[in-house]
Amino acid sequence: MQMICRYQAEYEARFQQLQARFTELNVQLEGQTVEKINARFLRLNPEMTLVLDSDGLSLAANGMKMQPDWRAEIPRLKRASLKSEMIARACQLGEKPTLIDATAGLGHDSLLMAHLGADVRLVERHPILFVLLEYSKVQAEQDSFLHSTAQRIQLIFADSNRYLSQLIEQNEQVDVVYLDPMFPQRDQNQQALKKQAQVKKQMQLLHMLLPEDGEMDLGDQLLDLAKQIAKRVIVKRPRHAVYLAEETPDHQWLGDACRFDAYFPKG
Ligand SMILES: C[S@@+](CC[C@H](N)C(=O)[O-])C[C@H]1O[C@@H](n2cnc3c(N)ncnc32)[C@H](O)[C@@H]1O
Numbered sequence: 229m230q231m232i233c234r235y236q237a238e239y240e241a242r243f244q245q246l247q248a249r250f251t252e253l254n255v256q257l258e259g260q261t262v263e264k265i266n267a268r269f270l271r272l273n274p275e276m277t278l279v280l281d282s283d284g285l286s287l288a289a290n291g292m293k294m295q296p297d298w299r300a301e302i303p304r305l306k307r308a309s310l311k312s313e314m315i316a317r318a319c320q321l322g323e324k325p326t327l328i329d330a331t332a333g334l335g336h337d338s339l340l341m342a343h344l345g346a347d348v349r350l351v352e353r354h355p356i357l358f359v360l361l362e363y364s365k366v367q368a369e370q371d372s373f374l375h376s377t378a379q380r381i382q383l384i385f386a387d388s389n390r391y392l393s394q395l396i397e398q399n400e401q402v403d404v405v406y407l408d409p410m411f412p413q414r415d416q417n418q419q420a421l422k423k424q425a426q427v428k429k430q431m432q433l434l435h436m437l438l439p440e441d442g443e444m445d446l447g448d449q450l451l452d453l454a455k456q457i458a459k460r461v462i463v464k465r466p467r468h469a470v471y472l473a474e475e476t477p478d479h480q481w482l483g484d485a486c487r488f489d490a491y492f493p494k495g
Contacts, residue, residue, distance in 0.1 A: 230256045231356060234273070234288075235280035237261050243280055246359070253355040253385065267291070276436060278356070285363045287356065287433055294430045296334035296357075296364045302373055305343045313344065314481045318462045318488035321345050325403030328458070330388035330450055334430060335361050335381070337408060337464070339368075342380040346404070353387040356437060392453035405454035407472065408464040409447025410438055448473040455493040463489045 231250070235243050243259050250257040257278075262269065265281045276289040286293040310316045315337060319327060321344040329338040332352035342348045352358045361383055368378035384391065392405070451473045454461040463472045467487050471477065477489035 229254065229355065230258065231278055232258050232260055233278040233280060234260045234262050234265065236263070236265060239280045246278075246280065246285065249359055249362070250355065253358065255355045284367065285360060287360065287437065289433055289436050292429045292433060294334075294433045296336065296360050298335065298339050298364045298368045298374060298378070299371055301336060301339055302371075305340065305373075305377070308340055308344060310344055313340065314483055314488060315340060315462075315464075316344050318481050318490055319346065319404050319406060320460065323403070325460075327404040327406060328388075328392075328402055328454075329406045329408075330392060330454065331406075331408050331410075331447060332361060332383075333357065333408065333434065335364065337406065338381060339374075339377065341406070343377045346380070348381045349384055349402075350381055351384045351386055351388045351391055353385070354438065355385070357434075358383070358385045389449055389453065392450065392457060396453065396456045400457060402458050403460065405458040405461045406464070407447055407450050407454060407461065409450065409472070410434070411446070411466055411469055451475060451491070455491055459492070459494060461491040461493065463491070465489060 233243060233246065240261070247257045247259065265279050270288055270293060271291040274290045276287070279286050279288045279293055284295060286295040310322045316322070319325065319341060321341055324345040324347070327341060327346040328349045328351065329341070330351050332338065332350045335350055338348045338350045350361070352361060365378055365381065365383060368374035451461065451463065463477070465472065465487055467482065467485055471489060475491070478492045479490040481488040481490075
């Protein structure tokens with residue numbers, strides 16, 4: 229895989245570190261120094277690249293940039309409670325479960341789950357997203373509010389199909405496996421899409437990075453693997469989406485835009 233990273237000259241040292249990290253993950257990162265990265269620059273350079281600037285590392289395309297900015301989630305975390313969050317009831321976060329989030333993405337769901345008490349293994353297979361997550365975790369560890377939450381999150385660079393299969397072979401069990409696989413945009417309920425303000429900028433960029441006919445894993449096989457190692461498997465879906473792997477869940481929690489389907493493999 230190849231990727232371009234644009235950065236201002238003052239970030240040369242950080243670029244070098246980043247390039248070395250990407251090499252370890254088999255990504256060839258080409259650097260381009262530019263004078264100034266601002267909104268105008270991003271508009272005039274719409275192709276997908278990484279950018280390194282005062283906001284840290286971001287993915288940019290079509291005039292937008294995004295990063296799994298965990299610090300921006302702090303107000304949401306401050307409002308969150310075990311009672312108010314549907315995800316907390318679905319994953320029984322009050323019991324401080326061991327949890328594998330097998331589809332990390334930007335890690336926002338896991339950040340919330342770790343904040344509410346879970347011990348999280350966060351698995352992502354896309355190297356660009358994985359390095360973006362590593363950046364966010366380092367920043368979060370330096371933040372006084374996020375520090376302890378970030379420490380309850382372990383990042384794992386792997387394909388979860390393979391990772392979960394290994395755990396099955398090793399007879400390892402966890403309390404919860406959480407799945408939020410990509411859902412094809414073309415299948416989403418159009419009303420719901422409009423409500424979410426263009427599915428949010430972040431999701432648009434994720435969909436560009438993981439095209440449906442290429443990188444996207446719709447996660448059907450993950451459900452069966454997850455059921456073999458967890459007491460509880462929770463699947464996040466858009467509210468009107470079909471069931472993952474066409475399997476009827478044992479229980480559901482319904483929200484306005486999304487729902488959580490629960491599978492209890494051992495009854
Ligand atoms: C919809 S996003 C998850 C969003 C996430 N819940 C959040 O809060 O940001 C799905 C992510 O799962 C990852 N993914 C899908 N299949 C995977 C697999 N088999 N192994 C590891 N990661 C996977 C994709 O690369 C993508 O980043």
